[in-house]
């Protein structure tokens with residue numbers, strides 16, 4: 001009889017569920033996509049329901065249910081850090097204590113009762129509790145292409161661990177070393193995210209995007225005052241500058257005094273100084289990651305590295321790691337943040353029960369199925385929805401749909417592309433994406449200001465046919481999950497040297513929409529064996545333009561979770577300047593659509609990220 005293992009992450013940020021059976025990932029999804037609350041930290045009832053429905057099973061059919069971390073250990077860490085923080089810590093402790101005591105007292109009871117409420121039967125056994133970094137490590141190692149590898153996890157904080165190095169061999173993961181709270185690269189990066197006026201736990205990638213506009217003139221000060229790096233790769237923070245032990249703020253007066261300026265107010269103008277801070281912390285983060293990678297290599301003797309944890313989403317640091325050639329290859333879990341822990345904790349159970357490695361699908365290098373692990377909608381379901389809505393559309397054959405889409409893209413149109421199973425993890429990888437022509441000099445501006453309604457400094461990422469990637473980008477290895485930054489090849493570059501914020505719209509290459517100010521790009525390599533439809537679209541675009549490259553950004557507006565259903569895609573299409581919506585083989589043109597009736601002012605409904 002098939003064994004099913006359910007993994008859950010919840011109650012911190014990015015709640016998610018994942019279902020594994022016999023070495024295969026059946027389904028995985030973040031709760032935010034269903035609840036429409038970005039980074040939803042609540043119990044992932046909808047995501048669990050979806051996972052069970054995908055397999056056609058109930059909770060009674062599960063061999064195990066596991067939770068991604070250990071609430072009792074986390075509680076002990078909270079008590080201990082509040083106690084060491086003095087009077088400031090006590091005030092915050094009094095606020096959070098009541099909710100924590102309810103959760104800590106009976107975490108299993110609370111989870112079982114939440115599971116009962118989803119109306120899919122009852123689990124036969126209890127709940128197994130994992131540990132946070134082990135769940136990250138399992139998510140990085142088990143689905144990777146490797147039988148043995150070093151594993152590096154770097155995030156803000158789990159229970160105690162903030163950084164951990166593991167050795168993965170077949171179905172075993174052995175902890176080699178760890179760094180504990182409050183010494184955390186994730187929290188150091190978040191401190192600068194906060195200092196530069198962005199939201200902690202979601203604005204870190206904005207800071208990373210800002211870094212190339214700046215000079216790292218504060219990097220030495222950070223290394224002298226804020227963090228001590230040791231030769232063995234370990235590090236510690238100078239806690240007198242940080243406020244997160246005392247409460248909810250990341251940085252306080254001492255931090256501001258050190259740099260001689262206050263925190264930037266959110267949504268206020270971004271200055272060159274903010275860019276310099278971004279460049280400085282990015283440089284330091286890269287140095288820390290390289291030190292840890294060298295340590296991981298020394299401790300394990302492995303030539304391949306798997307990575308997870310929130311810091312693994314820093315694709316600029318990943319690019320740096322790839323170029324440093326400490327390891328022959330690196331593999332990064334696409335759901336590197338805490339959502340991926342739901343997958344990791346379930347994979348751990350599966351590995352334990354079967355004592356076997358996962359088997360990638362035919363033609364795939366890893367077992368992530370391209371991260372296409374969420375809900376899909378058939379053409380019949382799409383048409384039923386569109387007919388009910390009365391939205392004019394055309395249903396085409398697949399070949400016609402591809403030709404029409406490539407044609408629209410080549411003539412400068414912006415396309416909402418909704419195909420197959422939704423991605424698991426924070427990136428849109430061509431299942432719920434907005435696509436455009438990278439050659440178009442207006443595309444970056446149009447997409448930022450009229451479609452995403454977000455800051456204009458933020459770059460867009462290219463997707464490129466894997467077999468042609470090296471022609472356009474300095475890629476050292478495949479990058480199917482858009483998690484490694486590479487330089488645009490020199491032959492495509494234009495002679496532009498300015499790198500300040502005002503030069504955002506300078507044409508730096510023949511693909512200006514995806515070329516960042518430092519001539520880098522966050523590349524997604526598209527593999528025909530993993531996503532044949534997308535590969536065909538790129539091929540057709542190449543036939544028309546000579547570029548097997550498209551701009552790919554997530555299908556959402558700023559602050560909104562990526563769309564999950566055809567209805568959410570249609571609404572996003574109608575509220576933005578997307579020209580063409582492609583839902584499966586159904587094509588909708590903006591000019592044919594009636595105006596939305598009774599639309600609300602959605603920009604006041606969606607909180608900015």
Ligand SMILES: [Fe+2]
Pocket residue numbers: 132136155156157158309310337338
């Ligand atoms: Fe984490």
